[in-house]
Amino acid sequence: MERETSPRRQFIKSGMLAAASLAAGTTLSAQESVDPEEAATPQAGPITSPPVSDGTKKSPVRDEYDGFSRFKPSRGNDPDSDYYLGKLVPGFRTTEEGPAPFIAPDLEKLPYVMKDGAKQFELVAQNVRREFLPGYEMDVWGYNGSMPGPTIEVTQGDRVRIIVHNELPEPTTVHWHGFELPVQQDGSMTLTQNPIMPGKSYVYEFDIHEEGTFFYHSHVAMQEAFGMVGWFIVHPKKVFDPPVDRDFGLLFQNFHIKANQTISNSWSMDWNWHTINGRSGPFTTPLVVKHGERVRIRLLDFSPMQHHPIHLHGHTFWLTGREGARTPKSAWIPRNTELVGVAQAAEFEFIANNPGDWMFHCHMVHHMMNHMVEQVGPRIREGSNVDAYMTNLDQRPPVDMKHSEGFATPGYPQGMQGMQMSEKFMKAIWSRREVQGMRATWPKSVHGLMTLLRVLPDDLYQQVMETDDVPKGAIFEEIVQRFGTPETYQKAPLMKMGH
Ligand SMILES: [Cu+2]
Numbered sequence: 001m002e003r004e005t006s007p008r009r010q011f012i013k014s015g016m017l018a019a020a021s022l023a024a025g026t027t028l029s030a031q032e033s034v035d036p037e038e039a040a041t042p043q044a045g046p047i048t049s050p051p052v053s054d055g056t057k058k059s060p061v062r063d064e065y066d067g068f069s070r071f072k073p074s075r076g077n078d079p080d081s082d083y084y085l086g087k088l089v090p091g092f093r094t095t096e097e098g099p100a101p102f103i104a105p106d107l108e109k110l111p112y113v114m115k116d117g118a119k120q121f122e123l124v125a126q127n128v129r130r131e132f133l134p135g136y137e138m139d140v141w142g143y144n145g146s147m148p149g150p151t152i153e154v155t156q157g158d159r160v161r162i163i164v165h166n167e168l169p170e171p172t173t174v175h176w177h178g179f180e181l182p183v184q185q186d187g188s189m190t191l192t193q194n195p196i197m198p199g200k201s202y203v204y205e206f207d208i209h210e211e212g213t214f215f216y217h218s219h220v221a222m223q224e225a226f227g228m229v230g231w232f233i234v235h236p237k238k239v240f241d242p243p244v245d246r247d248f249g250l251l252f253q254n255f256h257i258k259a260n261q262t263i264s265n266s267w268s269m270d271w272n273w274h275t276i277n278g279r280s281g282p283f284t285t286p287l288v289v290k291h292g293e294r295v296r297i298r299l300l301d302f303s304p305m306q307h308h309p310i311h312l313h314g315h316t317f318w319l320t321g322r323e324g325a326r327t328p329k330s331a332w333i334p335r336n337t338e339l340v341g342v343a344q345a346a347e348f349e350f351i352a353n354n355p356g357d358w359m360f361h362c363h364m365v366h367h368m369m370n371h372m373v374e375q376v377g378p379r380i381r382e383g384s385n386v387d388a389y390m391t392n393l394d395q396r397p398p399v400d401m402k403h404s405e406g407f408a409t410p411g412y413p414q415g416m417q418g419m420q421m422s423e424k425f426m427k428a429i430w431s432r433r434e435v436q437g438m439r440a441t442w443p444k445s446v447h448g449l450m451t452l453l454r455v456l457p458d459d460l461y462q463q464v465m466e467t468d469d470v471p472k473g474a475i476f477e478e479i480v481q482r483f484g485t486p487e488t489y490q491k492a493p494l495m496k497m498g499h
Contacts, residue, residue, distance in 0.1 A: 069353060213345040227255070255273040301342055
């Protein structure tokens, strides 16, 4: 069915021009900067002829490659083609512009000073309060006031010096996970160095000769379970080809924190709180990208015990690397779900060719919830009504094992108690610009190890990221208008507070 009628095409084009003029008057980050003329070249909607290089501009990018379109869901024709499912389709950013900056939503970057030929960082190991969800502040451990710690981002060939201060009440060391460095710098407590005692500092210094997705973490197991980890990203000297427009990092962790506690039980074999970059869904910040961009997502599982099958909706992604190094292109694998094990990193790349709001999440059902507790009596959830539990006491056990009448077993399937979505909670959830214009009910379905990928045409991207007060549902409905079937669209009911 051909939905891209001529008027629609015109609408998209004028929308893009409006977006471009808006962009021209706004300060943008280096990654998002576009000159108006370029923004008006086809980054959204169908085009009939590819842009032609005049030799003075940056290398043009096409939208069609061997049957794969960067602007609409499509199956490439030939699995052996370089462009099958967007495999080697480049982003809009050229390699000459250098690597796209690494962005780990909800986390800061660790600043450095150049000193004696090295990038010098300072890491402070300390206890940290982290708001997993609005109103749910947990006492965890991390670095520099953050859990996970701030991101270290360098370039292959750099020399780094990292001064670690220990403000914890017990000894620590820091391990630079994945680096091939001199053994004295490895941070393995008692094996390669003495513990950094409370109140003391220690200096690590080494050359970085490799590139890739790395991380640092305490080398005390129970401190790891308390959250002591951070990204250590090394951009390659030679920018990866094909270049990406976006480079995101998502760090997955689990904790076991009882309903009446704020401190994790690091001995636990079970885990009921799940965070991405230190926040639980729906408080995780969505990844917002422009339609047609090439996106990389680096994912690290730093859960104590749990592996995560990671699933992206609406797109087929390529597994382009694991924690060891970038995989040769011939071995890249197309995936919908990828299992990422404890202490493993994985790199996903794809063309954002399908506009909409898409889930990106661990597929383990118990990881798609928050603060799960068994409802064992009236004491667990403050203020919750336990009448149903009390009246049900004499009915279980035993249960009728015959399960007639449509499996009418009391209490099954085991219902999830909803989050207490108070007005304050909902205000905090909606406070991020990245969620503007989504359906009013979206927070109900995003729990635990879940975040969102929003793929937006240029003008809608500008509305979300550069303007305020976009009405709930407006962006989603516009995407349905342009790319979906508006005649069957059901508006979301307005969320009732208190759920
Ligand atoms: Cu999981």
